Amino acid sequence: MAKQLIALTVNGxxxxxxxxxxxxxxxxxxxxxxxxxxxxxxxAGSCGVCxxxxxxxxxxxxxxxLAVEWDGRSVTTVEGVxxxxxxxxxQKSFLEHxxxxxxxxxxxLIMSAKALLDVNTSPSETDINEAMAGVIxxxxxxxxxxxxxxxxxxxxxxxxxxHGES
Amino acid sequence: MAKAKIKNNVPTKSRTKxxxxxxxxxxxxxxxxxxxxxxxxxxxxxxxxxMLFAKVVRSPYPHARxxxxxxxEAEALPGVKAVITPxxxxxxxxxxxxxxxxxxxxxxxGHEVAAVAxxxxxxxxxxxxxxxxxxxxxxxxxxxxxxxxEDAPQLHEKAALNxxxxxxxxxxxxxxxxxECDVIREDTYITNPSHNCYAEYHVCVADFTKPGKLKMWTPxxxxxxxxxxxxxGFKLPASDVRLLTLNTGGGFTGRTSTRPHHFLAxxxxxxxxxxxxxxxxxxxxxxxxRAGGKVIYKLRSGASKDGKLKVxxxxxxxxxxxxxxxxxxxTLLTSKYIHALYPIEASRYRGRLVxxxxxxxxxxxxxxxxxxxxxxxxxxxxxxREMGMDPVEFNLLNAVEEGHTTMEGAHYASCGLKExxxxxxxxxxxxxxYGKLPKFKGIGIGIGAMAxxxxxxxxxxxxxxxxxxxxxxxASLFVGLxxxxxxxxxxxxxxxxxVLGILPTDITVISGxxxxxxxxxxxxxxxxxxxxxxxTKNAAxxxxxxxxxxxxxxxxxxxxxxxxxxxxxxPEGQEDKAxxxxxxxxxxxxxxxxxxxxxxxxxxxxxxKGTMAYSxxxxxxxxxxxxxxxxxxxxxxxxxHDVGRxxxxxxxxxxxxxxxxxxxxxxxxxxxxxxxxxxxxxxRLDYKMPxxxxxxxxxxxxxxxxxxxxxxxxxxxxxxxxxxxxQAIANAVTNAIGDQVTEMPLAPWRVIRAIxx
Ligand code: FES
Ligand code: FES
Numbered sequence: 001m002a003k004q005l006i007a008l009t010v011n012g013x014x015x016x017x018x019x020x021x022x023x024x025x026x027x028x029x030x031x032x033x034x035x036x037x038x039x040x041x042x043x044a045g046s047c048g049v050c051x052x053x054x055x056x057x058x059x060x061x062x063x064x065x066l067a068v069e070w071d072g073r074s075v076t077t078v079e080g081v082x083x084x085x086x087x088x089x090x091q092k093s094f095l096e097h098x099x100x101x102x103x104x105x106x107x108x109l110i111m112s113a114k115a116l117l118d119v120n121t122s123p124s125e126t127d128i129n130e131a132m133a134g135v136i137x138x139x140x141x142x143x144x145x146x147x148x149x150x151x152x153x154x155x156x157x158x159x160x161x162x163h164g165e166s
Numbered sequence: 167m168a169k170a171k172i173k174n175n176v177p178t179k180s181r182t183k184x185x186x187x188x189x190x191x192x193x194x195x196x197x198x199x200x201x202x203x204x205x206x207x208x209x210x211x212x213x214x215x216x217m218l219f220a221k222v223v224r225s226p227y228p229h230a231r232x233x234x235x236x237x238x239e240a241e242a243l244p245g246v247k248a249v250i251t252p253x254x255x256x257x258x259x260x261x262x263x264x265x266x267x268x269x270x271x272x273x274x275x276g277h278e279v280a281a282v283a284x285x286x287x288x289x290x291x292x293x294x295x296x297x298x299x300x301x302x303x304x305x306x307x308x309x310x311x312x313x314x315x316e317d318a319p320q321l322h323e324k325a326a327l328n329x330x331x332x333x334x335x336x337x338x339x340x341x342x343x344x345x346e347c348d349v350i351r352e353d354t355y356i357t358n359p360s361h362n363c364y365a366e367y368h369v370c371v372a373d374f375t376k377p378g379k380l381k382m383w384t385p386x387x388x389x390x391x392x393x394x395x396x397x398x399g400f401k402l403p404a405s406d407v408r409l410l411t412l413n414t415g416g417g418f419t420g421r422t423s424t425r426p427h428h429f430l431a432x433x434x435x436x437x438x439x440x441x442x443x444x445x446x447x448x449x450x451x452x453x454x455x456r457a458g459g460k461v462i463y464k465l466r467s468g469a470s471k472d473g474k475l476k477v478x479x480x481x482x483x484x485x486x487x488x489x490x491x492x493x494x495x496x497t498l499l500t501s502k503y504i505h506a507l508y509p510i511e512a513s514r515y516r517g518r519l520v521x522x523x524x525x526x527x528x529x530x531x532x533x534x535x536x537x538x539x540x541x542x543x544x545x546x547x548x549x550x551r552e553m554g555m556d557p558v559e560f561n562l563l564n565a566v567e568e569g570h571t572t573m574e575g576a577h578y579a580s581c582g583l584k585e586x587x588x589x590x591x592x593x594x595x596x597x598x599x600y601g602k603l604p605k606f607k608g609i610g611i612g613i614g615a616m617a618x619x620x621x622x623x624x625x626x627x628x629x630x631x632x633x634x635x636x637x638x639x640x641a642s643l644f645v646g647l648x649x650x651x652x653x654x655x656x657x658x659x660x661x662x663x664x665v666l667g668i669l670p671t672d673i674t675v676i677s678g679x680x681x682x683x684x685x686x687x688x689x690x691x692x693x694x695x696x697x698x699x700x701x702t703k704n705a706a707x708x709x710x711x712x713x714x715x716x717x718x719x720x721x722x723x724x725x726x727x728x729x730x731x732x733x734x735x736x737p738e739g740q741e742d743k744a745x746x747x748x749x750x751x752x753x754x755x756x757x758x759x760x761x762x763x764x765x766x767x768x769x770x771x772x773x774x775k776g777t778m779a780y781s782x783x784x785x786x787x788x789x790x791x792x793x794x795x796x797x798x799x800x801x802x803x804x805x806x807h808d809v810g811r812x813x814x815x816x817x818x819x820x821x822x823x824x825x826x827x828x829x830x831x832x833x834x835x836x837x838x839x840x841x842x843x844x845x846x847x848x849x850r851l852d853y854k855m856p857x858x859x860x861x862x863x864x865x866x867x868x869x870x871x872x873x874x875x876x877x878x879x880x881x882x883x884x885x886x887x888x889x890x891x892x893q894a895i896a897n898a899v900t901n902a903i904g905d906q907v908t909e910m911p912l913a914p915w916r917v918i919r920a921i922x923x
Contacts (some may be wrong), residue, residue: 036211037204041365046850048364062701066717078204095194098816102651104202104365104415110202112665129859136850138365138416139651141827142858144820 006071010035011080019067026050026062029077037063037079039107048135051108052077059115059134078107081114089159090114093152094145101139108135113149121156123149187731189664189878192816195656196675197413197649200759206413209369210445217371218247219291220434220444222299222427223280224453225272228308228523228843229604230301232272232279239296240282245289248438249297251280258399258429261491263322263330264526266399266429271304273321274490274525275843276453278426283434283442290923291447307522308843310460310485314520321488321521330490330518333497337505337573338512338851344476347468351549355463355541356909357817359485359838360530361452361853368417368454369445378405380432385414387648388688390641393680395424400432411678414509417650418531419885420457422690423492427454439601449848452838458534459485459527460604463541473555475546475564478504481512482538486519487526493519495623496534503535504542505572506615506780508564509584513573525844526800530836531828533691535616536889540833543612543893548906556600557611557897558591568871576617576776578882579754582808582871583782587613589867594786603901606791610897613784617881618696622775622822629698630684631705634664635713637734638756639748640672644706647677647698648687652884653817654694658702660813661877665706666713667730668747674887684768692882695813697769699877704767712763713747715796716754720745778875781882783807785826785890787898788862793921796914798899799860800833805890806867808883821883826864829891831855838910 003018010029017032026043029035029052039153041047043063050063060075081088087095090113100106109132116123116131123131128149132142200206239250252267259265267278280297284290299795307313307321313328321328322598344350370384386392389409395548397404414421431444464481482500486493497517504513530537550560566572568581591597591611599609621627632644643662649655655675663670677683686698688870714725717735721728727737736744754761771777788802805822835854839846847853892910899917900906907920 009305015521030211033212033417035204036207036213039208039365040210041367042448042850044849044851047365078202082203087199087202091199094202095198098192098194098820100195100198100201101653101820102195102365102416103206103413106201126859129857132858136363136365136855136857138363138418138828139824140820141823141825141864142856142861143827143864146858155337163542 004068006068008070009074011076021068023067024063025065025070025075027069028067029062035077035079037107038077039104048112049105049108051111051135053111053115057115057118059112078110081110088154089155090117093155094149097144097148097151099140099144099148105135105137109137109145113152117153117156121160122151123153187664187667187879188391188411188660188670190811193656193660193670193814195653196659197655198386198669208366208413208415209371211369214371214373214441215317215441217441218280218283218285218438219287219290220283220431220442221294222278222430223294223299225275225277225279227272227301227303229277229304229306231270231304232268232270233302235280235299236298238279239434241415241500243293243296245285246282246293247285247440248283249433250433250437254433254437260399260424260426260429264489264491266426273304274523276457278350278430281430281434283438306843310462310483310520310522313522315518321337321570321638324893325521328521330486330521331494331497333517335499335501335515336513340477340479340512340514343512347476348471349549349553350466350468351552352466353545353548354908355544357458357461357537357540358910359459359527359840360832360836361457361838361852362418362420362530363853363855364416364418364420367446367451368425368427369443370428370431371443372435373441374435375434375439375441376858378402378406380461381410382432383410383412384428385421387417387650387690389648389680389683390646390685390687392424392428393481396428396432397471397847399429407475409680411648414648414650417689418454419529419533422688425454452845452848453525456528458530458537459487459524461537463538465541467549469549470555473553473560473563475508475510477510477512480504482517484517484519485522485524485527485611487522487524489526490519491526493528498512498623499533499535500538502574502576503538503615505574506576507566509566509570523897524840530832532888533885536829536892539612539614539889540892540896542897544900544906547610547900552798558587558596561587561611561613571710576780578780579778579875580810580871580873581780581782582869583613585869586782586784586808588787589869590806592803593865593867596786606902608789608791608794608898608900608902609786610894610901611784611786612892612894612897614886615781616692616781616882616886616889617777617782618779619693619771619777620691621771621773621777623691624687626692626770627687628768628770629686629701629794631682631698631701633705633709633765635709635763637748637752638670639746639751641666641668642674642676643702644676644682644684645698645702645760646683647694648689650689652689652694652821653814654689657695657813657817658698661699661702661883662706664878665703665710666747667735668733692884692886695880695882696876699880700769701767703877704769707756707765708767709763709765712761712765713750713754716757717745717750720753779810779873781808781810781886783886783890785894787894789895789898789902791899791902791917796918796921798912798917800862800895802829802863803867805887806869807883807887808869808871809883810873810876811870811879812868813870813878813880818868818883822866822887823864825888826891827856827861829888830895831894833892833910834912837913
């Protein structure tokens with residue numbers, strides 16, 4: 001089948017890449033662009049490790065997204081979350097609260113948490129539960145993950161306040 | 167000059183937390199920044215020049231004779247670089263009894279028959295579909311109890327009645343003790359097939375392009391045993407097989423031995439002359455993994471009327487599937503845990519591994535022990551209730567204590583079991599709740615023991631470590647222990663830092679390459695913190711001894727008076743005289759001797775068999791059962807664990823959390839539904855595990871019994887907690903509905919049936 005050239009922006013970097021119509025965003029990022037931070041799990045939408053964020057900050061399972069549909073669009077992956085050379089408050093919080101064990105699901109958890117906290121820095125328990133429901137983490141039991149998200153939320157809230165004052 | 171002994175950091179009971187500089191504080195994992203930013207490399211991320219992609223052809227039948235294999239169309243497909251069939255795999259064995267590819271019969275669904283390597287995963291899949299295999303169906307063994315019948319077909323010539331392995335053990339005189347008992351109880355429990363479901367699917371990259379040299383990147387709990395197994399399979403010297411571990415996306419007892427895909431990728435790489443990646447696709451993950459099979463536990467025990475447990479008898483029947491490689495470990499382990507918790511007078515054990523036409527089963531998280539405790543914990547709980555005793559009271563009356571030696575010889579140099587039970591019961595408010603809760607609310611307790619290490623499975627149980635100290639006052643620590651997420655590398659850095667008096671963040675842990683790693687049997691049987699921890703400590707002490715000579719010279723004191731702490735070295739009580747650690751390193755190198763500081767150490771249990779340390783724990787579960795649907799909600803878990811010493815307390819909590827998740831998941835949700843030898847729910851949508859919103863609140867209690875043989879008193883937290891979880895939840899469900907659910911998982915339909923009966 002004929003390949004199609006698409007223009008895809010990942011973490012602010014513009015790429016032009018030839019993709020087959022059936023190739024997923026996950027495959028193109030990992031295999032054509034060598035961006036392996038986003039993990040490959042079930043490739044069937046059931047584990048969440050491949051989660052990235054779309055332009056509007058929406059949660060995308062990149063294993064279910066067809067690359068051709070992303071022509072002219074942009075995504076953020078776990079490789080694009082850091083702020084300059086600093087870890088993002090969510091990343092820092094995950095690290096400091098022991099929310100990372102094997103780390104294989106971590107990119108999915110971080111991107112799900114980011115999608116939530118980008119629009120809501122005062123999430124309820126239910127908000128967090130719902131936002132994280134798409135990612136299976138076998139190691140942490142989600143307990144420290146939830147704690148890390150709550151702590152990150154408070155850091156981000158403070159930042160909003162300071163930002164508002166300045 | 168007599169060899170001076172420097173101040174020893176070996177902890178004693180009197181050693182307080184304040185004496186320790188870095189052990190016992192919360193440290194973030196050293197590889198954490200990489201893990202949260204997508205920089206960590208896992209095997210599926212490895213890209214090699216010219217790398218090919220593999221696909222395996224698998225049997226669709228549980229039992230069949232292979233009549234023919236036609237690979238011609240696959241071989242003609244452009245982009246296909248190698249095809250292998252049983253012809254190519256002659257004389258390659260996995261373990262003792264399994265040929266890599268079957269020459270005559272396939273014995274389970276998913277059994278590997280052929281494999282291809284091609285330029286892309288897509289072409290490989292196309293090629294695999296073009297391989298035509300003709301089969302003749304054979305009679306199938308799909309039930310472990312039926313497989314034992316006289317008239318059942320026999321799967322392996324050497325396994326009469328399909329029993330592949332049997333272990334029997336007796337201690338004391340069980341019949342005589344039973345005769346003395348006032349109460350005797352019998353129960354039968356079942357645990358069903360399950361799957362480890364780690365986040366990282368099965369994958370390996372093999373590079374066998376240089377003749378006689380195999381390189382492999384793959385997730386593992388034990389690079390050492392993988393190296394040995396691949397070397398034996400390919401008849402190579404072990405040092406010509408190089409295992410590269412990188413990160414491992416979870417272990418859960420499921421990555422302790424090689425599987426066919428490791429050998430197939432290597433064989434394809436050798437044939438194609440290119441590196442090959444082989445990864446499980448979708449439902450293949452449920453075939454390549456092979457976690458636990460069905461187990462039937464018949465338990466009988468007796469007690470005196472004053473509540474003393476006197477004798478336990480266990481008869482375990484394991485569906486072991488089509489082949490046995492190392493699964494006999496499960497009978498070795500379960501036979502030990504019959505004595506572990508109670509000082510009984512006699513015991514009898516029989517464990518049988520029975521062949522069926524299911525895939526070869528190994529172990530799910532908990533290694534067979536946690537699943538056995540699901541049965542034993544419920545049985546003992548029922549016995550206590552039968553005698554009118556409160557289960558907490560019963561456990562406190564019977565629990566083992568420090569100094570106890572079990573009937574099979576395990577000695578408890580430290581033991582905080584009673585403390586665990588008491589503290590957990592107090593924190594959970596047991597006395598206010600047990601027997602006082604409304605209908606369909608329940609509370610239950612589970613207790614457990616766990617060895618740190620398992621000498622006897624192999625002749626030695628050795629871990630080794632090197633420490634290289636650099637001029638800038640930092641150090642590199644080389645260990646062969648994999649980190650599958652349990653933060654073991656950071657734990658080792660903390661131990662090393664404590665001895666050298668520097669910070670864990672000053673230490674780079676180097677691991678994951680059998681060419682450079684010192685030997686380590688691996689991260690299983692909860693041996694990491696204790697064995698590799700002791701090895702690390704010994705290596706660090708060796709390095710510190712070398713530095714102490716220099717420092718003693720400069721400070722003109724005896725080496726024995728030196729303290730290494732906070733990046734400084736000083737005579738005890740004279741911190742004002744301190745010299746910087748980095749300066750001592752510098753002076754050691756820039757001396758006439760020119761010594762480069764390298765410490766080495768190893769640890770192996772000094773016993774003929776068994777380990778020096780055992781951990782203990784207790785958990786209390788609180789549940790709500792919906793009488794209409796049978797759904798069990800876990801409302802709260804209170805968990806204590808006697809870890810000896812918490813090297814990194816937050817990691818200890820994380821381990822407890824993860825095991826509560828996994829225990830709850832196994833006892834309530836997880837089951838690979840088998841029909842005609844097929845896994846009917848091979849996906850993460852259909853094979854249920856708890857999501858974030860289903861997790862209960864967890865309260866942690868860390869008990870520190872300071873083990874005299876552990877590094878700074880530490881034991882394990884790697885698998886001890888999960889041993890308590892399943893039984894605690896099951897006992898809480900019993901408490902809620904008034905009847906035992908004897909089959910795991912406690913799926914809603916099983917709970918409803920128990921309520922209705
Ligand atoms: S890889 Fe599992 S949901 Fe995408
Ligand atoms: S940290 Fe291992 S699966 Fe989440």
